[in-house]
Amino acid sequence: xxxxxxxxxxxxxxxxxxxxxxxxxxxxxxxxxxxxxxxxxxxxxxxxxxxxxxxxxxxxxxxxxxxxxxxxxxxxxxxxxxxxxxxxxxxxxxxxxxxxxxxxxxxxxxxxxxxxxxxxxxxxxxxxxxxxxxxxxxxxxxxxxxxxxxxxxxxxxxxxxxxxxxxxxxxxxxxxxxxxxxxxxxxxxxxxxxxxxxxxxxxxxxxxxxxxxxxxxxxxxxxxxxxxxxxxxxxxxxxxxxxxxxxxxxxxxxxxxxxxxxxxxxxxxxxxxxxxxxxxxxxxxxxxxxxxxxx
Amino acid sequence: xxxxxxxxxxxxxxxxxxxxxxxxxxxxxxxxxxxxxxxxxxxxxxxxxxxxxxxxxxxxxxxxxxxxxxxxxxxxxxxxxxxxxxxxxxxxxxxxxxxxxxxxxxxxxxxxxxxxxxxxxxxxxxxxxxxxxxxxxxxxxxxxxxxxxxxxxxxxxxxxxxxxxxxxxxxxxxxxxxxxxxxxxxxxxxxxxxxxxxxxxxxxxxxxxxxxxxxxxxxxxxxxxxxxxxxxxxxxxxxxxxxxxxxxxxxxxxxxxxxxxxxxxxxxxxxxxxxxxxxxxxxxxxxxxxxxxxxxxxxxxxxxxxxxxxxxxxxxxxxxxxxxxxxxxxxxxxxxxxxxxxxxxxxxxxxxxxxxxxxxxxxxxxxxxxxxxxxxxxxxxxxxxxx
Numbered sequence: 001x002x003x004x005x006x007x008x009x010x011x012x013x014x015x016x017x018x019x020x021x022x023x024x025x026x027x028x029x030x031x032x033x034x035x036x037x038x039x040x041x042x043x044x045x046x047x048x049x050x051x052x053x054x055x056x057x058x059x060x061x062x063x064x065x066x067x068x069x070x071x072x073x074x075x076x077x078x079x080x081x082x083x084x085x086x087x088x089x090x091x092x093x094x095x096x097x098x099x100x101x102x103x104x105x106x107x108x109x110x111x112x113x114x115x116x117x118x119x120x121x122x123x124x125x126x127x128x129x130x131x132x133x134x135x136x137x138x139x140x141x142x143x144x145x146x147x148x149x150x151x152x153x154x155x156x157x158x159x160x161x162x163x164x165x166x167x168x169x170x171x172x173x174x175x176x177x178x179x180x181x182x183x184x185x186x187x188x189x190x191x192x193x194x195x196x197x198x199x200x201x202x203x204x205x206x207x208x209x210x211x212x213x214x215x216x217x218x219x220x221x222x223x224x225x226x227x228x229x230x231x232x233x234x235x236x237x238x239x240x241x242x243x244x245x246x247x248x249x250x251x252x253x254x255x256x257x258x259x260x261x262x263x264x265x266x267x268x269x270x271x272x273x274x275x276x277x278x279x280x281x282x283x284x285x286x287x288x289x290x291x292x293x294x295x
Numbered sequence: 296x297x298x299x300x301x302x303x304x305x306x307x308x309x310x311x312x313x314x315x316x317x318x319x320x321x322x323x324x325x326x327x328x329x330x331x332x333x334x335x336x337x338x339x340x341x342x343x344x345x346x347x348x349x350x351x352x353x354x355x356x357x358x359x360x361x362x363x364x365x366x367x368x369x370x371x372x373x374x375x376x377x378x379x380x381x382x383x384x385x386x387x388x389x390x391x392x393x394x395x396x397x398x399x400x401x402x403x404x405x406x407x408x409x410x411x412x413x414x415x416x417x418x419x420x421x422x423x424x425x426x427x428x429x430x431x432x433x434x435x436x437x438x439x440x441x442x443x444x445x446x447x448x449x450x451x452x453x454x455x456x457x458x459x460x461x462x463x464x465x466x467x468x469x470x471x472x473x474x475x476x477x478x479x480x481x482x483x484x485x486x487x488x489x490x491x492x493x494x495x496x497x498x499x500x501x502x503x504x505x506x507x508x509x510x511x512x513x514x515x516x517x518x519x520x521x522x523x524x525x526x527x528x529x530x531x532x533x534x535x536x537x538x539x540x541x542x543x544x545x546x547x548x549x550x551x552x553x554x555x556x557x558x559x560x561x562x563x564x565x566x567x568x569x570x571x572x573x574x575x576x577x578x579x580x581x582x583x584x585x586x587x588x589x590x591x592x593x594x595x596x597x598x599x600x601x602x603x604x605x606x607x608x609x610x611x612x613x614x615x616x617x618x619x620x621x622x623x624x625x626x627x628x629x630x631x632x633x634x635x636x637x638x639x640x641x642x643x644x645x646x647x648x649x650x651x652x653x654x655x656x657x658x659x660x661x662x663x664x665x666x667x668x669x670x671x672x673x674x675x676x677x678x679x680x681x682x
Binding site: 123142159165 | 317318322323545550552555559560562565566573
């Protein structure tokens with residue numbers, strides 16, 4: 001990986017502190033590799049079929065190793081479930097990918113060419129990584145539609161925002177997303193007035209508006225009713241193919257609904273990958289039974 | 296488990312035929328409602344005609360004469376209102392409580408003060424071309440930073456550029472280091488205190504603790520002449536109106552919505568791809584410029600500027616105006632500046648010993664009883680009467 005010519009591009013620091021401009025194209029998720037292709041700066045290069053590489057990532061808090069030489073790859077277009085006991089480092093891994101925590105050692109790449117450890121949170125979000133937090137975090141003082149407007153993929157520098165107008169296409173996108181998350185009738189209500197489940201849906205809507213190439217979901221079903229959880233599973237399954245996803249979850253039923261028979265599931269424990277494979281496969285893994293599922 | 300997702304939920308296509316208009320989302324919210332524009336227009340006409348007539352045409356013996364005292368007082372209040380509006384932009388909308396806005400106010404005042412000192416010419420006590428305080432310090436020539444201040448245009452440029460530069464540099468380093476909340480407030484307080492100590496020194500070249508005073512004329516007009524006073528008053532009023540409209544333009548733009556999102560959830564906003572630094576710096580710098588302009592209008596009307604204007608207490612009082620009026624609204628700080636300063640004038644004229652007690656009482660009672668200030672109270676009354 002280190003000898004790939006595209007790596008040189010990753011070494012050039014971002015051009016401006018305010019993040020990338022609007023020159024980001026949606027990556028092709030087909031993964032077709034063309035020999036001798038031109039590396040476009042800031043575009044996610046998934047020519048090798050992999051959208052996220054983590055290699056020997058280590059993070060220590062004091063003496064505690066939250067991540068211990070974690071290596072993990074996610075394929076373009078994949079929906080990956082990550083399970084593991086509390087303290088396995090799942091949330092820390094998401095913090096590293098999104099730039100909230102910088103790793104002590106290791107490599108974190110989006111596609112072939114974008115070194116995420118060199119970017120800050122807004123820049124990483126601009127390259128196309130969306131993140132859903134455990135607690136629904138919407139802007140409570142803003143109406144529902146403004147929450148979607150804020151999330152919408154656009155030039156997010158201050159002077160662009162100062163001049164921004166909500167054109168017809170943008171209005172259509174907001175309305176369409178409202179329809180998808182079934183909040184049309186709440187469009188003008190303050191997000192703070194929504195119920196817990198509605199806030200969760202709004203946050204999913206905000207992620208859709210971002211048009212991410214990679215979506216990280218940290219326990220998205222937390223605090224949801226069983227019906228809401230299954231509904232979310234259906235929604236995420238429908239998103240398959242439009243973006244790659246990584247879902248951290250405790251709820252095994254939800255994981256089963258997402259991964260199906262063949263989907264890959266990663267089990268983490270003590271800051272590293274314990275096992276990987278289909279849900280059935282990891283359930284039968286001795287080490288997994290030992291540390292997580294219990295005998 | 297009814298899933299009612301009608302269409303492919305992925306990324307919606309931008310080419311909608313009929314969609315996009317059903318909710319009637321505004322391309323850009325209106326700057327002001329029609330009624331608000333009419334009210335503003337009516338107020339402008341009333342002030343624009345009433346004040347000159349009351350001050351210049353109506354004879355002094357008449358009860359309808361607008362005295363120089365009343366006009367100066369109202370002019371001062373309007374300057375405070377501009378400052379409060381500026382502070383509300385950063386505090387009420389961006390969540391950055393500055394306890395150092397008196398610094399920007401004073402910097403604007405000092406910038407215009409330099410021009411006013413120079414335009415005294417050799418009519419000072421010592422009859423020198425140098426300002427009086429320099430003569431008493433035995434200085435032979437103007438310090439380099441006084442160059443060009445005899446030109447009003449250059450002084451006005453300084454009024455804008457000096458607060459802007461100080462604010463930008465200060466803001467860049469503090470916001471970039473992600474200093475927030477009470478820590479930021481304390482640093483802004485320290486900044487204005489440090490500046491006050493600097494300006495108290497005679498060697499700084501701004502008149503030491505006496506500051507600048509004894510102004511004679513502005514732009515060639517005698518500064519105490521009723522016509523000049525009226526013009527300054529109207530200029531202040533016009534600036535207040537324009538500042539209000541500019542602030543409306545900022546808070547109704549998408550930038551305004553991002554800025555309130557910075558206030559409510561800065562971390563979340565970063566994961567949406569926004570870098571808060573540019574947004575905070577923009578609002579912070581605009582606020583400092585507005586404050587500087589307010590100070591520049593204040594000094595010719597009250598006739599004095601000294602380092603006392605930078606005292607920490609002044610900055611805190613500005614925050615009280617905003618809190619009393621209602622932060623996060625644009626009318627609120629204007630109402631608050633008039634209400635608190637009106638009360639201050641009343642108390643200091645009638646019961647001077649009780650003013651500080653009253654101020655303390657406001658400080659305690661407003662957050663308890665009126666968490667959203669006077670505007671919040673008015674809003675509640677409106678809601679109740681419409682239900």
